[in-house]
Amino acid sequence: MHFKLFPSESMPREKLLTRGPQALSDAELLAIFLRTGTPGMNVLELSDFLLRESGSLRALFSASKAQFCAHKGLGEAKYVQLQAVLEMTQRYLAETLKRGEALTSPQQTKLYLSCVLRDRQREAFYTLFLDNQHRVIQDEVLFEGTIDAASVYPREVVKRALHHNAAAVILAHNHPSGIAEPSQADRRITQRLIDALALVDIRVLDHFVVGDGEVVSFAERGWI
Structure with a gap:
C-alpha cells in the first residue's frame, strides 16, 4: 500500500x-x-x-x-512529555554504560557525556567513578561555574572517590562556548587531579571535554 x-x-x-x-x-x-x-x-x-x-x-x-x-x-503538556522522553534517553544511556566497562565502549561514554553536558549553559565538572574492572559505580556533577584551578578542588574529588570506593575515575566537563579544544587550564587541573588521586591509589583514566558536536579525549591525545 x-x-x-x-x-x-x-x-x-x-x-x-x-x-x-x-x-x-x-x-x-x-x-x-x-x-x-x-x-x-x-x-x-x-x-x-x-x-x-x-x-x-x-x-x-x-x-x-x-x-x-x-x-x-x-504547550505545557508537550513540554512535560518532552522532558520525560529526554530524561528516559539519558537514563537509558547511563544504564547501558553502567552494564559494561567504560573503557571498552569509548563511543558510548562520549555519547552519554555529551547527552549529560552538551546543552548546559554553565560549565559543569563531572566524574564517573569506576570499580577495579572499570565498570561505572556512580556518576556525579561535582562543581559548576567557571572551571579553573580555583574552582575545582582535588580534595573533594578524592573525598567522593573514596566514598564510592572507586579504583579509577573518568573526568569530564563541558565548554558552553561549543569549542571542545582543551585549554592549558584544563590540562593543569587534570594533572593536579591525577597527582592528588594517585596518593590514594586511584587512577585517572581519561578526561573528556564536551563541546557542541565534539568530545575531546585526553587519553586519545596521549595526555594521560
Missing part, C-alpha cells in the same frame, strides 16, 4: 515501521512526537514549521519551558 493512501499523520509511523527510525528526517521524527497538527496545518507541516522557526531539533528540545510553549501548537 502506498503512503499516499494514508493520512499525513500516519506516514512517518509507517515509514519507521518499514524502514527503521534512522530513515526518518527530523521533521518526521518530530511529527511522531507531536502526533497531531493544528487547524489548517497537518502534523508534518507543523513539524517543518517548528524546526524552521527554532532553527533545529536540538534548539527546540533544549529550549526553556517558556520558549518551548511559545511555539505554535506546543
